[in-house]
């Protein structure tokens with residue numbers, strides 16, 4: 001889903017509707033995938049007040065969302081482009097806050113969410129793009145809890161001091177948190193977002209993970225991290241290699257009078273792009289005689305943008321005044337200081353311009369990524385040309401061999417321009433080669449694959465055991481000693497309503513039995529269940545190690561089962577009991593359950609208002625009286641534990657106990673993410689089902705887990721037979 005569909009509407013001679021595909025990088029990257037997965041693209045077709053039926057374009061279903069011209073004004077030009085855009089770009093231009101714009105934004109976001117809800121298959125993956133649709137993830141989740149939702153923010157996410165100006169700051173964050181995965185351009189953007197979430201919602205965050213509580217009271221883990229977008233680098237290079245394009249590049253140079261140096265700026269005409277700063281620096285260099293129009297010229301391409309928004313009209317006047325002044329002051333009959341073009345060009349012409357330019361100037365004051373910088377690099381197959389790049393563009397995180405500038409520092413920009421103009425050939429080519437490596441290593445296909453892999457992994461929907469997992473299992477099986485640690489519910493056994501009814505699928509039982517008999521292999525169950533409950537589904541006498549209550553209770557070979565709380569913990573437990581009893585005692589339908597190292601407060605039989613009230617009160621008081629105590633939100637239950645433990649801690653303990661050289665860990669729950677985080681490069685993490693995950697591999701469900709464990713047992717058995725796994729003694 002994106003605000004704008006990847007197709008443009010036109011009217012055929014006979015009056016029928018026609019559509020042409022717009023050639024953006026995003027479309028190129030997603031097209032093959034969408035065709036293969038019977039995908040649909042939901043968005044606005046670019047024409048107001050007109051309803052279009054869904055149609056098929058190049059094997060992709062196109063689902064147009066209708067916008068009225070009033071909505072276009074309020075939701076798009078207003079809230080998106082005159083509120084969010086300036087706010088998210090460091091308030092370079094003052095954002096306007098209007099309640100009716102916000103209302104239109106909510107209305108249109110709901111329409112998009114409904115359109116997606118109507119076309120998405122059961123369990124589908126929905127990828128929502130950009131700041132115009134930030135409320136869609138939450139709206140879609142409430143309409144369709146079965147779908148997996150990713151969101152990518154193409155523009156920066158501002159620091160809290162700026163973000164907090166937004167009157168609807170909580171609603172927008174909540175909208176985004178409806179997604180399973182939220183992608184940003186830079187690590188700093190993800191950090192700003194996570195900090196805002198902590199400040200406004202108080203949710204716990206660890207690294208990229210944010211533990212949220214959904215309106216239905218269920219806890220859920222959201223991942224927020226950077227996925228720097230890129231371009232279809234190979235296609236840009238191929239374009240630049242075409243003889244006609246090279247010819248055109250030569251022609252451009254000639255038409256400009258073959259100056260020693262051609263500098264180029266290519267931007268949407270936007271106040272974020274720092275076009276004025278660039279012209280100012282260049283003008284001063286001409287005035288000071290450090291550059292002269294006989295040697296140097298600047299080509300500035302500014303594509304028309306948002307021409308009905310006031311700030312953009314004013315910007316156009318300002319830039320064109322500056323261009324006119326500079327040309328008036330410095331151009332000669334045969335040499336222009338600036339050649340300025342206010343129009344869009346086809347990709348072919350862009351490639352020729354990039355080839356013709358000795359120096360590319362990207363001076364954005366704030367920019368999510370800036371694809372122009374990457375396009376310039378991709379086009380330069382001749383490993384020549386110098387990129388001057390603003391630190392405030394996301395691209396600067398990757399393109400370190402550019403000349404990096406702070407565009408506000410005009411002296412600095414001037415020096416950078418001089419350095420670029422005078423840079424010796426060898427240095428130019430050394431830098432350009434390094435830049436090219438980076439752009440080709442992370443192209444737009446890699447970008448989208450890595451986002452989608454983190455979101456669901458292909459195997460979450462397809463079933464079967466992916467080929468790369470098979471080879472990773474083979475490699476893993478060759479370790480001398482191996483720990484196979486498994487979550488139970490949802491991993492070995494399908495989820496059921498009554499925990500006592502859960503049974504591991506047959507194939508998984510068999511595979512676990514085989515693994516238990518193999519030398520050098522230990523098997524452990526790691527669960528949120530209490531140990532007593534875990535013992536009903538696995539028998540420690542068979543040699544299975546057990547870690548219950550997220551690792552608070554562990555049953556290792558011959559070690560005791562009881563957990564000994566120390567005096568401080570006992571004291572905390574007493575305080576905890578006192579607080580919970582005081583709060584829940586008077587409220588009907590609530591009760592307290594004793595846990596091995598804590599207490600659980602159940603509210604299932606209370607009225608929803610009472611339940612929420614009691615939980616909120618209990619949480620607040622416990623946090624105040626016993627800061628740092630582990631609190632887990634469940635559905636209608638709050639668990640308080642005086643001993644902090646996660647499945648990650650459990651895994652670490654099991655690893656130490658078994659002394660295993662490598663670990664296999666499989667789990668389906670958000671709590672399993674703590675275990676995945678414990679894994680090292682030689683270990684193997686397997687996520688079951690959809691949802692963002694830190695695991696390297698993924699399969700659909702317990703049936704597939706059974707296949708995976710059987711494969712592992714096979715590999716291990718044959719490795720044993722050949723003596724590989726027994727180390728030097730067997731050789």
Ligand code: ADQ
Nearest residue numbers: 154229267268301302303343344345367368369370371372
């Ligand atoms: P934009 O602000 O539009 O994108 P940018 O990343 O530079 O900025 O992309 C502009 C695209 O338009 C480039 O592909 C460029 O070639 C093309 N273009 C510019 N002027 C043109 C002209 N006159 N004729 C033809 N084509 C022209 C937003 C964010 C960016 C982020 C992208 C992608 O603001 O920071 O990099 O999305 O996520």
